[in-house]
Amino acid sequence: MxxxxxxxxxxxxxxxxxxxxxxxxxxxxxxxxxxxxxxxxxxxxxxxxxxxxxxxxxxxxxxxxxxxxxxxxxxxxxxxxxxxxxxxxxxxxxxxxxxxxxxxxxxxxxxxxxxxxxxxxxxSIHSNLVTYRDIQLDLSSRTIHIGAQEIELTKLEFDLLHTLIAHQGSVLKRDFLLKNVWGRGGSFQGRTVNVAINRLKEKIDPDKSKNYIKTIRGIGYTLF
Amino acid sequence: MxxxxxxxxxxxxxxxxxxxxxxxxxxxxxxxxxxxxxxxxxxxxxxxxxxxxxxxxxxxxxxxxxxxxxxxxxxxxxxxxxxxxxxxxxxxxxxxxxxxxxxxxxxxxxxxxxxxxxxxxxxSIHSNLVTYRDIQLDLSSRTIHIGAQEIELTKLEFDLLHTLIAHQGSVLKRDFLLKNVWGRGGSFQGRTVNVAINRLKEKIDPDKSKNYIKTIRGIGYTLF
DNA sequence: CTCGCTTGTAACCATTATGTAACCAAATCT
DNA sequence: AGATTTGGTTACATAATGGTTACAAGCGAG
CATH class of the missing domain: 3.40.50.2300 (Response regulator)
Incomplete structure (x- = not known):
């Protein structure tokens, strides 16, 4: 061009x-x-x-x-x-x-x-994009766009969303997420992953209309 | 030739x-x-x-x-x-x-x-300019203008601002800045980068109204 | 050599992120 | 239907992180 x-x-x-x-x-x-x-x-x-x-x-x-x-x-x-x-x-x-x-x-x-x-x-347009539906992550500037809207995520939330999108289509078990996002093996108990997912849900879909993240009871979480 | x-x-x-x-x-x-x-x-x-x-x-x-x-x-x-x-x-x-x-x-x-x-x-007697918003660095004379105002920066501050502008659009991690601005690998601990960034912020935006430099918690710094 | 400026470091403060616990809601099983 | 299991929600304490300030060592100009 x-x-x-x-x-x-x-x-x-x-x-x-x-x-x-x-x-x-x-x-x-x-x-x-x-x-x-x-x-x-x-x-x-x-x-x-x-x-x-x-x-x-x-x-x-x-x-x-x-x-x-x-x-x-x-x-x-x-x-x-x-x-x-x-x-x-x-x-x-x-x-x-x-x-x-x-x-x-x-x-x-x-x-x-x-x-x-x-x-x-x-x-300066050398961005590194990862997308899922209308969500767009820019890995180099670490910005998140949903549609035209820019939203802010914490480091943990960003990494969590990133691995969810990167493995979209498969169900991610808690152990897997703990290892990949948190970095440590099983050093966390209880609702850690759970709460993190919910905080993420709250930020990317406040009115719960989009249903990006689906819970697979007994297994983990997934994006479709 | x-x-x-x-x-x-x-x-x-x-x-x-x-x-x-x-x-x-x-x-x-x-x-x-x-x-x-x-x-x-x-x-x-x-x-x-x-x-x-x-x-x-x-x-x-x-x-x-x-x-x-x-x-x-x-x-x-x-x-x-x-x-x-x-x-x-x-x-x-x-x-x-x-x-x-x-x-x-x-x-x-x-x-x-x-x-x-x-x-x-x-x-050649021409200059070599790098700009971001209303900040302008002249690499040959090492002068800095913000709008109409000329400001003074130390060598470290100039280099730091230069690499920030050169990589605008992506988040720069502390390791990266240490390697690129300070030149050494991990020989610095603690708040070194931190303090340098804050001294730079103080000089280019004393009343904190412009917000040139954004902190990405857990990652590093970026311009946007 | 001295003076002043630069800059790394440490100590301390402020803010934010996040793990945990307690409790609630929903699904699943018998 | 009731018990049980699993996940969602909320609140809170605290850990993690960055900001601020002060200070002293280093360095260069004169």
């Missing part, structure tokens, strides 16, 4: 140059002369990266980013800023951007930086 | 001579009789250096450079000029050329100057 790059730059010739080169590299491009229609484009299209002149006629680049971030958009941005002594001093004020290039720049270096930023932001 | 040199010169014989000699030295060359197609060539190919006659039939050399720089290209340029006057040499430098040769010139001297310019322009 090609990455789509949005360009905001008030120099039409530079847009042309950038679009030509980026398309040649296999990117899709969207060129804009001002930020006027950019917001709409961001809402309508999926944009992987924004290349933006820092000093646009209508708005300051970092201001635009601030607005964008406020709307909840975290599209990465690379600034293109003029090598103006005034801006050199204020380099620290380039904020919210993922990278920046000072004009004049080498086209090949820009391409490398684009690649780097895309690689970096793509990687 | 061979450097590519673009030549713009209205004397076809001189182009041929230059190309022959430069190729013999191991450079790749692109010859042009006018600036007409040079812009396109600069977009398509990586060019390390431009050799340019200062008085071309279609455009003045320094004017062309000005245009190029405005487009954001910083490819170095060496002027070749038939006129010999100190005044003009200085003017040439002021207008953005990296070096200047007056015809007739010694081929060996040109080669030396080409080498010098290429060596000089290899170094």
């Amino acid at each position: 090609k990455a789509q790059i949005l360009i905001v730059e008030d120099d039409a010739d530079l847009i042309e140059l950038l679009e030509y080169r980026l398309q040649k590299e296999g990117y899709e491009t969207l060129g804009f002369l001002s930020t006027k229609n950019v917001k709409r484009a961001l809402a309508e299209e999926h944009v992987d990266l924004i290349l933006m002149d820092r000093s646009l006629p209508d708005i300051e680049g970092s201001e635009f980013i601030a607005m964008m971030r406020e709307k909840g958009l975290d599209t990465p941005v690379i600034f293109l800023s003029a090598k103006d002594s005034k801006y050199q001093v204020e380099e620290g004020f380039i904020r919210g951007a993922d990278d920046y290039m000072t004009k004049p720049f080498e086209m090949s270096e820009l391409l490398l930086r684009i690649e780097a930023v895309l690689r970096r932001t793509k990687k | 061979k450097a590519q040199i673009l030549i713009v010169e209205d004397d076809a014989d001189l182009i041929e001579l230059l190309e022959y000699r430069l190729q013999k030295e191991g450079y790749e060359t692109l010859g042009f009789l006018s600036t007409k197609n040079v812009k396109r060539a600069l977009a398509e190919e990586h060019v390390d250096l431009i050799l340019m006659d200062r008085s071309l039939p279609d455009i003045e050399g320094s004017e062309f450079i000005a245009m190029m720089r405005e487009k954001g290209l910083d490819t170095p340029v060496i002027f070749l000029s038939a006129k010999d006057s100190k005044y003009q040499v200085e003017e040439g430098f002021i207008r953005g050329a990296d070096d200047y040769m007056t015809k007739p010139f010694e081929m060996s001297e040109l080669l030396l100057r080409i080498e010098a310019v290429l060596r000089r322009t290899k170094k």
